[in-house]
Amino acid sequence: MEQDEKNSDFQPKKLARQLDFTGAYRGLANVALPECQDAQKQLESESQTQSHSQLESRRHPEPQIKSPEHSQLQLQPQPQPQPQQPRSPLQLQQQPLLPQLQGRPQLGPMVNRSHPMYKLSPPTLQAAKQESPTSRPRANIEAKDGTPKKKKQCNCKSSQCLKLYCECFSAGIYCDNCNCISCQNNVENEAARQEAVVATLERNPFAFRPKIACSPRRSRGSMDDSAVVGKHSKGCHCKKSGCLKKYCECFQASILCSENCKCVSCKNFEGSEERSALFHEDHNTTIYIQQAANAAISGAIGSSGYGIPLASKKRKYGKLFSGIAAKDQSIHTSPQCQQENNLKASVASSLLSSKFKYRSSLAGILQLQDIKDLCSLFVVLSDKATKTLAEATIQWTEKSDKLDRQKEGENVEISIDLSTQESRDGKKGHISQNAISDDRLSWNQVDRDGTSDSGSDGTNIDDGRPMSPRTLALMCDEPDTIFMAAGSPDGVAGHGQNTSQKSSNGHVFTRLYAEQERLVLTGIRDFLNRLITCGSIQETMPLPLAKNDMGSQQRPAENGKVKSGSETASHKEVYDNGIIKSPVTQLSPEAIAVTCCNKDLSLKVGLPDGNGEKIEPITDRES
DNA sequence: GAGTTTGAAACT
DNA sequence: CAGTTTCAAACTC
Numbered sequence: 001m002e003q004d005e006k007n008s009d010f011q012p013k014k015l016a017r018q019l020d021f022t023g024a025y026r027g028l029a030n031v032a033l034p035e036c037q038d039a040q041k042q043l044e045s046e047s048q049t050q051s052h053s054q055l056e057s058r059r060h061p062e063p064q065i066k067s068p069e070h071s072q073l074q075l076q077p078q079p080q081p082q083p084q085q086p087r088s089p090l091q092l093q094q095q096p097l098l099p100q101l102q103g104r105p106q107l108g109p110m111v112n113r114s115h116p117m118y119k120l121s122p123p124t125l126q127a128a129k130q131e132s133p134t135s136r137p138r139a140n141i142e143a144k145d146g147t148p149k150k151k152k153q154c155n156c157k158s159s160q161c162l163k164l165y166c167e168c169f170s171a172g173i174y175c176d177n178c179n180c181i182s183c184q185n186n187v188e189n190e191a192a193r194q195e196a197v198v199a200t201l202e203r204n205p206f207a208f209r210p211k212i213a214c215s216p217r218r219s220r221g222s223m224d225d226s227a228v229v230g231k232h233s234k235g236c237h238c239k240k241s242g243c244l245k246k247y248c249e250c251f252q253a254s255i256l257c258s259e260n261c262k263c264v265s266c267k268n269f270e271g272s273e274e275r276s277a278l279f280h281e282d283h284n285t286t287i288y289i290q291q292a293a294n295a296a297i298s299g300a301i302g303s304s305g306y307g308i309p310l311a312s313k314k315r316k317y318g319k320l321f322s323g324i325a326a327k328d329q330s331i332h333t334s335p336q337c338q339q340e341n342n343l344k345a346s347v348a349s350s351l352l353s354s355k356f357k358y359r360s361s362l363a364g365i366l367q368l369q370d371i372k373d374l375c376s377l378f379v380v381l382s383d384k385a386t387k388t389l390a391e392a393t394i395q396w397t398e399k400s401d402k403l404d405r406q407k408e409g410e411n412v413e414i415s416i417d418l419s420t421q422e423s424r425d426g427k428k429g430h431i432s433q434n435a436i437s438d439d440r441l442s443w444n445q446v447d448r449d450g451t452s453d454s455g456s457d458g459t460n461i462d463d464g465r466p467m468s469p470r471t472l473a474l475m476c477d478e479p480d481t482i483f484m485a486a487g488s489p490d491g492v493a494g495h496g497q498n499t500s501q502k503s504s505n506g507h508v509f510t511r512l513y514a515e516q517e518r519l520v521l522t523g524i525r526d527f528l529n530r531l532i533t534c535g536s537i538q539e540t541m542p543l544p545l546a547k548n549d550m551g552s553q554q555r556p557a558e559n560g561k562v563k564s565g566s567e568t569a570s571h572k573e574v575y576d577n578g579i580i581k582s583p584v585t586q587l588s589p590e591a592i593a594v595t596c597c598n599k600d601l602s603l604k605v606g607l608p609d610g611n612g613e614k615i616e617p618i619t620d621r622e623s
Numbered sequence: 624g625a626g627t628t629t630g631a632a633a634c635t
Numbered sequence: 636c637a638g639t640t641t642c643a644a645a646c647t648c
Contacts, residue, residue: 158642164632165642203633238630246645247629 153178161185162196164207169196172208206233212253235260243268244278374527381520 154175156166161183164170168178168185175185184192200207213233232250235258241247243257243266250257250268257268267274 152644154643156643159632163642165644167644170632207632234631236630241629241645245629247631249631
């Protein structure tokens with residue numbers, strides 16, 4: 001214990017060590033991230049986010065090293081140009097032990113001794129054991145609350161720290177201040193160590209690779225798979241621990257046992273009461289942090305994170321991080337995964353440093369009034385849609401009666417003059433002005449020669465004929481639903497050039513739905529446009545000014561005169577694109593995302609964009 | 624801190 | 636590849 005206290009001297013250096021990427025390692029650390037990191041270990045290890053990450057990055061380098069020569073050179077840690085501060089022993093310990101492994105290619109089952117990776121050149125481990133203070137007790141001592149205190153130190157006696165039994169060796173680092181006996185996992189015994197590495201790799205080419213591999217996404221079937229998606233590459237073989245003790249590698253890695261495992265009486269699975277109880281008992285902060293970090297990263301990356309049911313997580317671990325949840329053990333091989341791991345470290349630390357306070361990038365942009373407006377918008381739209389439906393139904397009923405009376409004397413098509421309405425709406429621009437007049441959904445007979453004014457595209461929604469791109473766009477990529485409605489209300493769709501009442505019935509409602517949908521989308525689009533512009537302006541304007549503007553009802557975007565001196569070519573590419581002349585130049589990520597979506601929507605619907613400029617609809621002709 | 628339990632790694 | 640042994644971490648007292 002007293003030794004622990006001595007070691008506490010190193011605590012403040014954690015952060016420094018975290019950033020202590022020497023030479024080429026810096027690059028590797030930035031790019032080659034531990035793919036699927038064992039987040040718990042990461043947090044447990046004394047240096048929390050760093051040590052494990054670095055180790056893993058060492059094990060799992062990005063294949064950026066092109067040649068063996070390059071590899072050798074590049075992987076040698078270069079002296080830091082910065083003023084050298086004495087490193088703590090722990091810092092030294094973080095020196096990569098197996099640099100040659102960093103750039104190694106994926107090893108196949110066959111190990112080629114001539115491979116450059118076997119030409120082990122000792123890392124600049126400047127005396128891993130120098131500066132070693134007194135030997136410390138067993139590593140990985142944690143505080144009760146799970147706060148990592150010490151770096152792992154092995155206690156090997158028989159393996160000479162040259163086998164995977166040794167945690168240091170298996171982690172790819174030199175022993176440093178360990179309590180091992182006859183240790184050869186050090187600079188002095190580099191030759192022996194290299195031999196051991198070779199031997200180990202011969203036995204298992206993946207010996208130094210992370211055991212925890214993440215699946216990019218949870219399986220679709222698992223509804224309650226809200227927990228960890230990481231997976232032990234080999235799986236555990238526990239028999240007595242129930243996989244709920246650290247004996248179990250899966251548990252230790254804070255992942256659920258998977259199909260790879262061959263464990264007996266496993267309790268480390270989603271939904272396990274024992275496991276849940278364990279979590280609740282421990283209030284293990286580490287877990288929460290992991291969850292938050294992973295969730296945040298998932299959200300930031302936008303990948304698997306969204307596939308993780310937040311609610312479930314919240315239920316499970318919920319107090320600490322409401323709104324964030326998932327654990328996404330990262331993994332293997334995908335750069336994205338690596339990024340995630342990289343982010344995890346930073347996010348975890350930033351979460352810690354920021355006391356888990358999350359501030360949206362939209363903060364200050366999205367005003368309360370905006371939310372109210374949006375809510376009101378939905379209410380209004382809902383009301384109008386209801387009325388529209390009722391009116392249209394009545395009209396249709398009358399029409400169909402009339403048609404019945406006409407019997408089948410003529411081929412009559414019923415359509416909604418959408419195009420007229422669309423162009424009308426396009427000029428209005430705002431949903432509040434989009435009152436639906438009764439004539440909007442009136443049934444117009446369509447010229448038989450096909451010259452109807454059904455839009456610039458002149459296409460019909462009729463059976464067998466292509467629908468208007470606008471109509472298609474309005475369907476929001478949900479043609480199935482629309483077609484179902486349009487196709488055959490009674491289950492038998494009419495075919496042929498002339499429409500029967502049944503098919504008319506169908507596409508009447510189709511158009512009705514489309515009209516309603518268009519109404520709603522237009523409203524939302526306009527709202528978002530306004531929001532985007534406001535956000536954009538706020539970003540481009542000095543804070544105080546922007547704030548003032550945001551606070552006012554009159555949003556700057558509406559006059560379209562805001563200019564920015566920070567306009568960049570790239571942004572112009574994105575936004576101008578020869579079409580959009582937005583005065584706004586730099587958008588926040590959120591704004592960019594919404595802008596893209598919005599633009600896409602505008603393109604689809606063929607409605608004016610946020611600046612009142614007409615964007616041509618995407619049509620088959622164009623494609 | 625010593626002893627026990629446990630499961631991965633190593634070996635046969 | 637399965638069974639056994641070795642080993643060191645995790646755990647208990």
